[in-house]
């Protein structure tokens with residue numbers, strides 16, 4: 545994951561960093577750089593240099609910024625789903641770190657209640673530096689019922705000098721009681737020109753437009769595709785490869801991602817068959833004679849699978865099954 549803050553988020557970081565609000569909720573639909581923004585606000589809020597703080601980015605040179613960069617800041621708590629914590633290097637809560645290290649259980653894709661309970665103690669501490677303590681929690685929709693209720697208690701009685709920066713990629717799924725305790729900043733969608741030039745500055749050169757489309761217009765997600773080795777050619781060839789039953793085209797991907805990609809192909813083929821505009825692929829990349837009814841059935845089956853795709857299935861078997869299911873759904877409508 546990129547730690548670079550996109551240009552259009554810098555002014556947002558500046559205004560949130562100097563705000564006095566006790567809790568912010570940064571909301572956007574899908575990945576719009578919420579975590580990068582929340583971390584930038586946290587770093588700037590904790591920075592000892594006033595000018596840097598007002599600019600919305602830490603100075604990078606003071607003791608606070610140094611501890612932040614080492615991910616060991618005593619006045620900062622970053623709470624993520626365990627899988628994301630492991631991916632980004634932010635430390636897990638102690639007991640969780642032990643369990644995962646000893647392989648007692650798999651890292652969770654939810655925000656577990658133990659991580660939120662640890663917050664209660666953190667909130668009672670006096671800040672070790674000159675600034676208020678900061679809690680970053682990303683993304684709120686990964687709280688389960690128990691951990692959301694624990695968070696509510698903390699938001700109601702935040703203890704001493706603690707600021708909360710919460711994020712969400714799916715605001716409609718949050719408890720109204722959590723939302724009502726925060727000021728909400730809804731991220732604006734950047735213009736295509738802004739996102740293309742930002743992607744180019746990140747090293748995504750001639751494939752920027754295609755990957756942006758592949759990511760449904762979300763620049764952070766487009767950058768993640770690039771970093772995962774996708775390019776325009778591989779992307780545009782994907783629907784035809786799946787229709788031909790080419791399991792290899794997906795075999796290096798984690799299962800939730802496979803399901804997400806098949807959902808995109810399914811969505812776009814359905815749109816095309818109904819005379820609409822595909823969203824993720826160019827029309828010429830998609831089968832045009834598929835059967836609407838079979839596609840609708842496939843869409844339902846994929847939704848069911850998506851709900852369980854985090855679980856440890858036998859991945860190769862599941863991949864074979866998903867690709868044959870896709871192949872059946874994408875064949876021409878006169879084939880029986």
Ligand SMILES: [Zn+2]
Pocket residue numbers: 590591592593596602603604605606607608609610
């Ligand atoms: Zn600093």
